[in-house]
Amino acid sequence: xxxxxxxxxxxxxxxxxxxxxxxxxxxxxxxxxxxxxxxxxxxxxxxxxxxxxxxxxxxxxxxxxxxxxxxxxxxxxxxxxxxxxxxxxxxxxxxxxxxxxxxxxxxxxxxxxxxxxxxxxxxxxxxxxxxxxxxxxxxxxxxxxxxxxxxxxxxxxxxxxxxxxxxxxxxxxxxxxxxxxxxxxxxxxxxxxxxxxxxxxxxxxxxxxxxxxxxxxxxxxxxxxxxxxxxxxxxxxxxxxxxxxxxxxxxxxxxxxxxxxxxxxxxxxxxxxxxxxxxxxxxxxxxxxxxxxxxxxxxxxxxxxxxxxxxxxxxxxxxxxxxxxxxxxxxxxxxxxxxxxxxxxxxxxxxxxxxxxxxxxxxxxxxxxxxxxxxxxxxxxxxxxxxxxxxxxxxxxxxxxxxxxxxxxxxxxxxxxxxxxxxxxxxxxxxxxxxxxxxxxxxxxxxxxxxxxxxxxxxxxxxxxxxxxxxxxxxxxxxxxxxxxxxxxxxxxxxxxxxxxxxxxxxxxxxxxxxxxxxxxxxxxxxxxxxx
Amino acid sequence: xxxxxxxxxxxxxxxxxxxxxxxxxxxxxxxxxxxxxxxxxxxxxxxxxxxxxxxxxxxxxxxxxxxxxxxxxxxxxxxxxxxxxxxxxxx
Numbered sequence: 187x188x189x190x191x192x193x194x195x196x197x198x199x200x201x202x203x204x205x206x207x208x209x210x211x212x213x214x215x216x217x218x219x220x221x222x223x224x225x226x227x228x229x230x231x232x233x234x235x236x237x238x239x240x241x242x243x244x245x246x247x248x249x250x251x252x253x254x255x256x257x258x259x260x261x262x263x264x265x266x267x268x269x270x271x272x273x274x275x276x277x278x279x280x281x282x283x284x285x286x287x288x289x290x291x292x293x294x295x296x297x298x299x300x301x302x303x304x305x306x307x308x309x310x311x312x313x314x315x316x317x318x319x320x321x322x323x324x325x326x327x328x329x330x331x332x333x334x335x336x337x338x339x340x341x342x343x344x345x346x347x348x349x350x351x352x353x354x355x356x357x358x359x360x361x362x363x364x365x366x367x368x369x370x371x372x373x374x375x376x377x378x379x380x381x382x383x384x385x386x387x388x389x390x391x392x393x394x395x396x397x398x399x400x401x402x403x404x405x406x407x408x409x410x411x412x413x414x415x416x417x418x419x420x421x422x423x424x425x426x427x428x429x430x431x432x433x434x435x436x437x438x439x440x441x442x443x444x445x446x447x448x449x450x451x452x453x454x455x456x457x458x459x460x461x462x463x464x465x466x467x468x469x470x471x472x473x474x475x476x477x478x479x480x481x482x483x484x485x486x487x488x489x490x491x492x493x494x495x496x497x498x499x500x501x502x503x504x505x506x507x508x509x510x511x512x513x514x515x516x517x518x519x520x521x522x523x524x525x526x527x528x529x530x531x532x533x534x535x536x537x538x539x540x541x542x543x544x545x546x547x548x549x550x551x552x553x554x555x556x557x558x559x560x561x562x563x564x565x566x567x568x569x570x571x572x573x574x575x576x577x578x579x580x581x582x583x584x585x586x587x588x589x590x591x592x593x594x595x596x597x598x599x600x601x602x603x604x605x606x607x608x609x610x611x612x613x614x615x616x617x618x619x620x621x622x623x624x625x626x627x628x629x630x631x632x633x634x635x636x637x638x639x640x641x642x643x644x645x646x647x648x649x650x651x652x653x654x655x656x657x658x659x660x661x662x663x664x665x666x667x668x669x670x671x672x673x674x675x676x677x678x679x680x681x682x683x684x685x686x687x688x689x690x691x692x693x694x695x696x697x698x699x700x701x702x703x704x705x706x707x708x709x710x711x712x713x714x715x716x717x718x
Numbered sequence: 719x720x721x722x723x724x725x726x727x728x729x730x731x732x733x734x735x736x737x738x739x740x741x742x743x744x745x746x747x748x749x750x751x752x753x754x755x756x757x758x759x760x761x762x763x764x765x766x767x768x769x770x771x772x773x774x775x776x777x778x779x780x781x782x783x784x785x786x787x788x789x790x791x792x793x794x795x796x797x798x799x800x801x802x803x804x805x806x807x808x809x
Binding site: 367368373384394395398427514 | 724736738
């Protein structure tokens with residue numbers, strides 16, 4: 187017989203006489219997992235009893251019952267002498283990976299698993315008793331094998347029943363959860379979350395240990411690993427704390443790797459999340475998801491992509507914001523001090539419709555492989571505006587409309603701006619694709635069509651906002667200098683372009699920038715680590 | 719219900735009230751905190767409770783001193799043996 191090498195967990199359980207039995211004891215052991223209401227367990231009990239009577243002096247033969255009341259019944263109805271250990275807490279069944287009862291596990295003196303029988307199989311049992319005889323040097327007991335069927339399937343172990351499995355998983359993972367626990371008591375749990383100031387103004391899902399444990403199944407990362415240090419409090423954000431906030435946001439565990447990647451991205455120093463949250467301008471992390479995970483999570487990249495109604499879009503962005511609030515301490519009116527705020531501050535997250543785009547997707551442009559899943563965060567205005575152009579039939583004409591729309595970002599007289607995000611709709615993408623324009627050509631045309639003579643950008647009595655001469659290092663400009671056309675954006679590549687939105691509608695959308703560049707926020711991409 | 723604290727844990731937890739059970743059943747602990755005349759108050763309290771709640775058992779406990787919190791084992795014993803506790807002082 188081959189030794190499997192798998193080490194079984196050490197445990198101590200009490201028998202019906204309240205004597206403690208500890209495994210491994212230094213002897214071979216036959217661990218027989220049973221439950222009273224399983225007919226195949228009833229069928230097997232006399233064989234377990236026979237094994238105990240024949241070999242019990244040399245090795246530990248134990249029945250391990252999953253139901254305290256049923257254990258007693260099993261012993262009484264079968265007049266058993268085999269020790270019946272109480273695993274009604276199911277922790278040993280769970281730790282040993284028992285999915286079926288009866289499961290018979292033969293273990294070496296050091297606790298390594300040698301053999302496992304699930305359900306009932308007459309031939310396997312005959313082999314098992316022969317093996318026990320060999321190990322113990324004792325005789326095989328006489329069994330009337332003809333009275334046993336060849337095979338019988340077992341029943342489901344209580345430890346894998348849906349609610350129970352979840353509780354046990356939480357308990358097992360709970361050993362690695364270190365966050366403070368809070369008793370809600372007799373209050374309504376949803377009201378409790380509001381009262382403690384943990385929500386963004388909408389109800390949140392209470393992050394019970396079970397739910398947090400379930401969220402953690404979405405990642406292989408250790409719950410205590412610090413993913414980021416979140417401002418303004420510069421608080422360490424562990425995987426566990428982030429999981430609690432993802433639960434509150436309503437995420438499924440499959441979304442959690444995207445949340446983790448987004449948190450890593452916003453915490454990059456160049457993103458300057460403190461500034462994005464604290465600015466009186468209404469900025470927020472705008473989260474774009476690329477790669478295969480978009481489809482696996484059922485993210486919306488089509489009709490209503492920027493709007494509401496999709497769970498992944500809505501909750502991933504919300505989880506990031508709740509983490510900033512609860513872990514980082516960025517609360518509205520406190521450190522978060524936007525003059526107006528914006529609906530997009532609840533959550534702004536959507537996917538690029540890569541398959542509908544004539545260009546390379548955003549993440550490929552930024553150096554990732556197409557088959558990688560990537561999150562990109564931008565520090566932009568917390569809400570999009572739309573540009574209508576239902577008449578342009580050429581890329582040249584349409585991109586001029588984009589330019590005119592983009593020129594209004596921040597202020598029309600403020601040029602040399604930083605990053606913006608242009609979300610091109612499928613119909614507009616088709617117009618551009620017909621002329622086979624690259625993204626570089628789109629950017630060049632936007633820069634060209636939005637450029638204005640310097641004289642039009644100077645603050646004056648008609649409009650006090652604008653760009654003072656000193657911005658350009660000029661005191662007494664020449665007519666030629668005043669006629670020089672200043673582009674809207676410092677660099678063409680600051681115009682980020684993706685494709686998303688419904689098939690119908692000759693509109694595109696803009697997310698205007700906040701302060702961009704080294705003194706403001708620079709967009710950041712991070713690869714999503716998926717659980718295979 | 720218990721939740722995992724989703725914050726950075728800078729703010730202390732405010733305890734919330736246990737569920738109010740309505741009519742008392744089982745046993746009620748009367749904890750005398752050892753102030754002078756505490757027994758007078760507790761005796762009267764026990765008398766009145768027995769009149770109003772004849773089916774309920776009253777168990778008496780006493781703290782070693784009113785100047786310190788009840789010892790851990792006394793608190794645990796009260797919790798194990800009773801569904802309710804009335805803690806009182808006197809003077």
